[in-house]
Amino acid sequence: MKSTLQLFEVLLLMCESPSAVDAGVTDMKLMSVKEGDPVILQTGVPQLTGDMLIVWRFGDEGKLIAKHDIEAKSSPLYDERFRDRLKLNDQTGSLTITNTRTTDSGHYKVKISSNKQTLYQKYIVTVSEPGLSPAAVAGIVVAGIAVLLVIGLIYHRQTIAELAKIVSGVEGEDVELKTGVTKIQTSDLIEWKGGNKDNLIAQIKEGTITSYEDVLYGIFRNRLKLDMKTGSLTINNPRIEHTGPYKFLINEKCKKRFIVYIKVRTLTVKENDSDTLETKTEIQTGDEIRWMFGDKDALIAEIKGETREVTTYDGPDGRFRDRLELDMANGSLTIKNITADHAGIYKLLILSSGSTLCSKFFIYVKESTGSE
Structure with missing residues (x-):
């Protein structure tokens, strides 16, 4: 076949x-x-x-x-x-x-x-x-x-590296690409490549770990962690843009391939309950936080940069009036007394000097029953 x-x-x-x-x-x-x-x-x-x-x-x-x-x-x-x-x-x-x-x-x-x-x-x-x-x-x-290369049968004499492993994750939750190696040798050159052009994103050479965080539009900045013993790669706090192909190489020979895809966080909440949308990101002094709701990105809460002024808004049709709490320390948003009107997409923007972090959440609201 x-x-x-x-x-x-x-x-x-x-x-x-x-x-x-x-x-x-x-x-x-x-x-x-x-x-x-x-x-x-x-x-x-x-x-x-x-x-x-x-x-x-x-x-x-x-x-x-x-x-x-x-x-x-x-x-x-x-x-x-x-x-x-x-x-x-x-x-x-x-x-x-x-x-x-x-x-x-x-x-x-x-x-x-x-x-x-x-x-x-x-x-x-x-x-x-x-x-x-x-x-x-x-x-x-x-x-x-588009560079997913092998889907189908592996010939008996081919190595396991010929089949790409699909690794799925959720925005904000660390994803580890495990090499399966017990212990790498000191003399080994360990490389991780990503994207369709096999951009070098991290390596271990002569016992020194290096991350190339400015490639691929800087999407890996402050997000990569390499295990010195096994060569496994962890993507910290991943976002949707980290979806794509990755390669693990030892001494310039490909040993393993991965396809990573990152999903938006989805939460299911009962009516009249409260829920917190967590940023899972360390907020720096001067960062500006914006929370938006719906397809039209209606601004519902924000923390202004230098002043640290916290403001919440009523939102479309006043549906968020007296229901929002914004944590000044980490930017997380709590929605109280949730109703069906609060179901939908929420977007978080963290604007820092020279970069913008975007996260999205989808909330389903489940009807409460008398027996619950």
Whole structure:
């Protein structure tokens, strides 16, 4: 069985493994799009037949988001997160996500079943910040993800390094890329490379650790930690822009490949409860903190730089009136007495001298019941 690799460039780049022709064969597609733009997850099916059932799922937990039974001529949508933003093609089963958000980043899976066979396809979608330049988006995520090299069988004489390991994480929670090495030798040259051009981001040479934090638009500044014993790499406090391919090399020979994708933090809160959105970042003197809500980035709380003045705002329709508390020490935001009106996307901006840190959170509000 042979595996073919093709590259496509049509508004976005994707890396595609063999088409799912035989039953059970999985097709993996990786793609990136700027926030607000649409993305189409194509099944590759030219025309659905009468007995076909299409089921789309999202996330590591496999949450149902869309389903289409051509015989029943129905295509209901299931997930509140995608309200009014999903379009299911009743001819091909392809799924379009409109007005994309960073919270849409993650794993997607489609099951195409009929009386004759069942096919599966998988996608990893990354939605990037609109503020990044096209070159940055292409360099960091789109073209970066496109270098996924081996999906399929490994020949018996090939090393395990030929298969890229997918490592998923959540914004703000450290991600470790483990080498599997028990102990590196003093004379070994250890290198970590990232991005589609294999930019050197960290190394151990002659017992000295060096991080090259200004490459790839400085996204690794103050975020990399190398283990001197094993060579494993930790990305501290990762963000969505750290999604992409990584290589681990010993003496200039690739030993292991990784594909990292970072998801937005999602919180589920019961009505009338309180919840805190934590920055998980050390706030420096002079840093300006801004919290925004919704698709229109309505300012709801801020800490001004030098004055350290803390201000909270009522927000759209006054829904946050007397409900917000902002921690001056770390910039974390607490929302009290939460209702369904507080569900949605929250954005944190930390503006420091020469850099801006952006984090996003998505809050689901679960209805309280009398028995709880």
